[in-house]
Amino acid sequence: MRVCGAQMAVTRDVSANVAALLRAIEYAAQVRADVLLTPEGSLSGYAARFPSHQVEQGLARVTAAAAEARIALALGTCFVEPDDGRIYNEVRFYDRCGAFLGFHTKTLLCGTIFEPHEGEINEFATRPLRTFDLNGVTVGALICNDLWANPGCTPMDDPHLTHRLAMMGARIIFHAVNGGRDGGEWSQIAWRYHESNLQMRAQASRLWIVTVDSAHPITMPCSAPSGVVGPDGRWVARAEPQGEHMFVADIPVEVRP
Numbered sequence: 001m002r003v004c005g006a007q008m009a010v011t012r013d014v015s016a017n018v019a020a021l022l023r024a025i026e027y028a029a030q031v032r033a034d035v036l037l038t039p040e041g042s043l044s045g046y047a048a049r050f051p052s053h054q055v056e057q058g059l060a061r062v063t064a065a066a067a068e069a070r071i072a073l074a075l076g077t078c079f080v081e082p083d084d085g086r087i088y089n090e091v092r093f094y095d096r097c098g099a100f101l102g103f104h105t106k107t108l109l110c111g112t113i114f115e116p117h118e119g120e121i122n123e124f125a126t127r128p129l130r131t132f133d134l135n136g137v138t139v140g141a142l143i144c145n146d147l148w149a150n151p152g153c154t155p156m157d158d159p160h161l162t163h164r165l166a167m168m169g170a171r172i173i174f175h176a177v178n179g180g181r182d183g184g185e186w187s188q189i190a191w192r193y194h195e196s197n198l199q200m201r202a203q204a205s206r207l208w209i210v211t212v213d214s215a216h217p218i219t220m221p222c223s224a225p226s227g228v229v230g231p232d233g234r235w236v237a238r239a240e241p242q243g244e245h246m247f248v249a250d251i252p253v254e255v256r257p
Contacts, residue, residue, distance in 0.1 A: 001011065001034050001035065001134075001135060001137055001250070001253055001255070002031070002033045002034045002035075002170070002248060002249070002250050002251075002253045003034065003035055003036075003037065003172075003210050003228060003248070003249055003250075003251055004024075004027070004028040004030060004031060004033035004035070004036045004037070004071075004246060004247070004248045005036070005037045005038075005211070005212035005226055005227070005228075005237075005239065005246065005247050005248075006020070006021070006024035006027070006028075006036060006037070006038050006039070006042075006224065006244075006246055007039070007212050007213060007214075007215050007222065007226040007239045007240075007243075007244060007245045007246070007247075008020040008021070008038065008039060008042060008211060008214065008215055008244050009025060009214065009215045009216035009217070009218055009244055010039050010040070010041055010042050010045060010046060010178055010214035010215075010216050011045055011216055012047060013045070013051070014044065014045065014050070014051060014054045014055055014058050015054075015058075016257070017042060017043050017044070017045065018043065018058040018062060020042075020244070021038060021042060021043065021058075021062045021075075022062065022065055023062070024036060024038065024234060024246065025065050025066050025069055025071055026069075027246045028069065028071045028246075028248075029069035029070075030072060031246075031248045032095070033071060033248055034072060034135055035071065035072040035134060035135065035174075036066065036072070036073055036074070037070050037071065037074040037076075037174045037175075037176065037210050037211075037212050038074070038075050038076050038176065038212065039176050039177055039178050039212050039213055039214040040074075040075050040076045040106075040143050040144050040176040040177055040178035040206070040214065041076055041077060041078055041089070041178050041214070042075065042076045042077060042176070042214070042234050043055055043058055043059060043062065043075065043076070043077035043080040044077045044079065045124045046078070046089075046178040046214070047078065048078065048087050048089075048120065048123035048124060050078055052079075052193065053082045055077065055078075055079065057075070057150065058215025059075075059079075059092075061098075062075065062097050063075075063094050064098065064220075066098065067094070067096070067097055068093060070096045070097075071090070071096060071249050072093070072095050072096045072134055072135055073093065074091050074092075074093055074095040074134075074139075074141060074174035074176070074210075075091065075092045075093075075094070076090070076092075076093060076143065076176035076178070077090060077136075078090065078124075079092070079103075081172040084125075086125040087123065087125060088102065088103070088105045088106075088124055088125055088126070088127070089105060089106035089109075089120070089124045089158065090103040090105055090106075090143075091103060091104045091141035091142075091143060091174060091176050093134060093139075093141070094133045095134065095135065096135065101132050101133070101134065102130065102132060102251060104129070104130065104140065104141035104142070104143065105124070105125070105126045105127045105143075106120075106124060106126065106143035106144065106145075106146060106148050107126050107129065107143075107159065107161060108145045108146045108149060108154055108156055108158070108159065108161065109121040109124055109126070109145070109154060109156065110144075110145050110153045110154050111153075111154055111155055111156075111157070113152070113154075113155050114155075115155075116130075117155050119223070121154065121155070121156070129161060129164060129165065129168070130168075131165065131168050131170050133256075135255065135256055136255035137171055137172060137253050137254075137256070138168075138169045138170050138171055139170055139171065139172045139173070139174060140165035140168065140170035140172075140173050140174070141174045141176070141177070142161055142162065142165070142173055142174075142175045142176075142179075142223025143176050144175075144176065144177045144178060144179060146161050146175075147161065147162055147173075147175055147197060147198070147201060147209075147211075148193070148194055148197050149197075149242040150154070150193065161195070162201040162202075162204075162205050162207075162209075163200045163201070163204065165205075165207075165208055166205035166206065166207050169172050169196065170207060171207055171208065171228055171253050172209075172251060172253065173208070173209045173210070174210050174212060175198075175209055175210065175211035175212070176211075176212065177194075177211060177212060177213040177214065177223065177224050177226075178213065178214040178218055179194070179213055179222070179224050180223060181216070181220065181221070181222070182220075183220040183221070183225040187220075187221070187223065190223060190224075191221070191222075191223065191224060191225070191241075194224035194225070195224065195225050197245060198211060198224075198225070198229050199229055199233040199234070199235075201232065202229040202230065202231060202232075202233050203231065203233030205233060206231040207231055208228065208229065208230060208231060208251050208253070209228070209229045210227075210249075210251075211224065211225070211226060211227065211228075211229070212226040212239075213225075213226050214245055215243055215245070216244070218242065218243045218244065220242065221241045221242045222241055225238060225239070225241065226238070226239040226245070226247065227239055227247055227249075228247070228249040228251065229240060231247065236249050237249035
């Protein structure tokens with residue numbers, strides 16, 4: 001499976017996000033990728049309040065462009081699901097023909113450690129962990145802190161979602177990130193924590209992790225590396241740590257007929 005990642009500047013401007021996503025799809029088509037991964041909130045912006053109608057229109061444009069290019073999507077966006085009217089932070093999967101396969105919702109939600117808990121833990125709903133059949137390969141998705149389990153970012157216990165997905169049969173995890181940073185010392189500490197988490201969890205569960213962060217603001221390094229980590233915990237592809245960049249890598253996995 002040839003995977004492509006778009007480290008792009010995710011903002012609250014849905015139109016700008018759509019334009020960036022369309023550029024990423026064009027690049028993915030040029031390198032003949034099978035699937036494109038985008039950051040957390042890459043369509044809607046990373047927020048629980050967003051223009052839902054504009055997001056729905058943008059989603060239609062992006063998925064149509066991907067289907068025309070025969071590119072599957074692991075698309076990060078916040079979304080209001082019509083079946084229950086609740087807001088979810090999602091990775092939405094579409095196959096190469098544009099068929100919707102379902103979505104993963106952020107599970108290990110961020111919030112303040114001490115009560116009363118504040119933050120997205122009070123804003124987003126969640127649904128059960130699941131896998132997806134993407135181009136004949138069992139895959140899963142995680143969103144930002146789902147993988148990190150950063151002890152300073154959530155009052156929730158670490159559910160070891162990476163390993164749970166591996167036990168459910170996932171061979172590849174698509175990890176959409178939109179991390180906060182200020183460019184200071186603690187941003188550097190967080191980068192090292194994120195980087196080691198990716199490598200250690202991939203190696204521990206013997207699976208591939210494809211990860212991509214938001215590049216906004218482009219004036220400072222991202223909060224975490226974007227690229228591909230193999231089952232041995234080694235990087236096989238890396239984006240530059242700052243600014244908008246694309247990467248591509250071939251993952252040798254058995255494809256079911």
